[in-house]
Amino acid sequence: GQNIDQPTEMTATEGAIVQINCTYQTSGFNGLFWYQQHAGEAPTFLSYNVLDGLEEKGRFSSFLSRSKGYSYLLLKELQMKDSASYLCAGGGGNAGKSTFGDGTTLTVKP
């Protein structure tokens, strides 16, 4: 199976660091995506991990452990505009289609 689990909601303070976790069953995915979705808008691509380890991209980093079926998105120096839903998705490569988790709604407070 390919169930993807992530927390429903998280709250953090402006300027802080937050880690959003995602777990999945270990078969069937080429890699692991993270997308950001502001309320009422389309999801936009943040990161893709196919190898184990940490990928850093500015304030956002993403980690993957394939053997543990575990990923996280790390957001540093939080800004109010980071308030959004963060979707974890398995897929990528030539398989084409992705399977999405239900998303984690992050609220950044002053």
Next chain:
Amino acid sequence: DADVTQTPRNRITKTGKRIMLECSQTKGHDRMYWYRQDPGLGLRLIYYSFDVKDINKGEISDGYSVSRQAQAKFSLSLESAIPNQTALYFCATSEPGTHNEQFFGPGTRLTVL
């Protein structure tokens, strides 16, 4: 100009009506997808197409049909709309050989009364 466009952006219709949602893209991607999103939930795949002659069912295809008229166009039809098809619908594209990340249209908010 937007790379992936959807029309209409909002639609209110009645139970039993036939509805078509259209998606166009200028990214030159072969792969196109239709998803629905319900409040508080992630994206669920309805149908996908890897080229003009290829149509595949996703996890929730019942009650929907699609047509891939050209590489750039992929339309979703509800033959007889029902209230539980009220949702936000997204079209997306992707290209193999890269990460295959998906590029989403702005969405169509559909309400079935």
